[in-house]
Structures are given as C-alpha cells and as structure tokens.
Amino acid sequence: MKKMKSLFFIMLSLSFLTACNDQTQSKKKELTTSIAEDTKIDHSTKKELINENAQNFTDNVKVVNTELSFAVTYNEVNQLMRDSELAVEGEVLSTENYVNMDKATGIGNPLTKLSFKVNNVLKGDVSLEGKKITILEQGGYISAKQSGMQDKFPNLTKKDLDETFLVIPDGHRPSVKGDEFVAFLSSESYFNTGFDFYEFIAVYKSKFEYDKNSKEYIRPSDDFDEMLKESDTIDGKKVIEEEIKIEKEINADVTELVEETT
Secondary structure, eight states: OHHHHHHHHHHHHHHHHHHHHHHHHHHOTTSOOEEEEEEEEEOOOOOSOBOTTSOBSOSSOEEEEEEEEESSOOOSHHHHHHHOSEEEEEEEEEEEEEEEEETTTTEEEEEEEEEEEEEEEEESOGGGTTSEEEEEEEOEEEETTTTTHHHHOTTOOHHHHHOEEEEEETTOOOOOTTOEEEEEEEOOOSOOOSSOOEEEEEEETTEEEEETTTTEEEOOOOOHHHHHHHOOSHHHHHHHHHHHHHHHHHHHHHHHHHHHHO
8 A cells, every 4th residue: 555655646746746836837837837747756854944833844754755847947047137127146944734635626736935034135036135025945844734634635644644755856855944044036926825935946956055164045946966977978968967057157147146236
C-alpha cells in the first residue's frame, strides 16, 4: 500500500503543479512559468523548516522532489527587473505552511507563506521599504487528503489520508526564518486566497540568497561540481562550465545592484 500510495501521490503532484503553472502562464505569458515534469521520493527528514512560532512543521515526512522546466531562462538581471513588478532585498521574519485548495478539483497546491521584511526596494513601490509583505513560495507540506486522494482512492484509511509530504522544487528547500535574500516578485496570480501577497516570478530562479561568507547574493543552483565529475564528454563539461559562468555573473550583478541602493 505504501509503495502504491507514493506512486499515486507522485501522479497527483504532477497534475496539480502542472495545472497551477498552466494557469499562471495563460494569465501573464511574458513572465517565466514553471511546469513539473517529474517527481522523486526522498525518505529524508526535514527538521530545519519552521513555522511562525519557530517550531518544526513536521518531524518526519516523505520528501517529494518536483523537477521543473522553465519557459524563460533568466541569465541577466535586466531580464528579472523587466519582468518583475517588485524587486526587494530583505529578511524572512516567519514562515507558515499554506495549502491553496482548488475548489473545482479538490486538489491542493503546497506553498510556504513568508512574512518578509523589506529592507531595500530595488524596483517598485518604494513606500514598502521597512514594511512587511507576504510572499507565497512554491513548495511546502501537504497531506494525502489535501492532494485529492480521498476521492480517487476511497479505501484509504484516515491514517493514510493524514500522511504528510514535503514538496520541494528541484531539490531547493522553501525559505525559513532568518533567510536573507533578493526577490523578484509579481502580485499577479490565479490563487484566490483572501489576502494580498506576492510570488517569485520564476520560483527559485528569481531568488538570490545572501551568503555571509562571500557577502554575495547567490541564486540556488544545481550541484555543478558533481555535474562536472559525472560528465564524461568534453562538450558536456563545456556546457556545465558555461552555466557556472552565467551563475557567477548574475550573482555578482545582483550583489552590485543591492550595493548601489544601500
């Protein structure tokens, strides 16, 4: 049952994430949108994720890794600035698990609700500087019931339906309290939440986390060192090295952008 249930959840994860991003793409085509292509189960424990009371969301959950592809690749800061409504630098004050339920399908989308203090406005409403905004970030906790399995598989027990999964995009964890980053955001969304919020225009591709060691803002990326080790062709290594160059350049440009505004 557990093996089958994991498979069922993978299928459902794929369906609601694809539906989510299809609607986003149709609403604002010029913005980057992501589509889940595949999912993987990682039986690890995520204890670093905390809610607004600085407590763990869940001690032990299965991790569902959604692999995303992007309609637009952001390789330059001016692209991010152009497509974002609001670009800010600041810090996560608290986080809260949030599942947005689609009433038509009964399927939820797992998100992390961030209370974010804006230290600097890089683009957009400068009156937000020093204030708190809400950001809904892709990825978070969802139960089997919230993922829609109750209707599809009526024989599942209450214990089965209460089982919780942590959905993360491309292996990148949602933000936690204390994270400092630059975010390129939009307030346009198909989510009907009843509260005002922003979203990253390109999931983690429009988020640059502050690294205290290098004092740079760095975008979450693939493990390039591991990819270079695994690559067995010269052409393959060249492609990876070009990606490394692009990431270093955009990280440096975002860092410079922040320095210029502070």
